[in-house]
Amino acid sequence: MNEQCVFCRIIAGEETVSIVHEDDRVVAFMDIQPYSPGHTLVVSRQHHGDLFDAPDDLAAHCLAVARRIGAGIKHATGAPALNVFSANGAAGGQDVPHFHLHLIPVREGERFDLQLPKSDSPVPSRSGLDVMAARIGRAVHEVENGNEPGPAKAAAGTVV
């Protein structure tokens, strides 16, 4: 538990929330400032900063819970759409640095602010996309082999 973390305090029972589901690894509760009525958070009990810090099996379990309660949210709210959203990192809008998924019902006629593709996004050339795909593919191997520069190695005391 991280005392500075509001989600850890909620999971420890120190803050009151409206719980939809809980099990040994996950708690799902109503967002206190919902984007739309029915907006629910799926939160790991263990403190992990974001999706990329969480173990694979825990992340998979959170998604399984999201799928199960998501069906209930749609049924309860009558929303034909349910968006699953996860911000990872403050720059991306993550407000609480404890891994969580947002389940956001979207009703007919409502608009969800994040629409893809953005209407003003440029369409890169195929060669530009190929270059980026190759760069990411190489980086995946570098990260998996522990060769990536950055905060993780620096935090472990490795000279970068």
Ligand SMILES: [Zn+2]
């Ligand atoms: Zn936490």
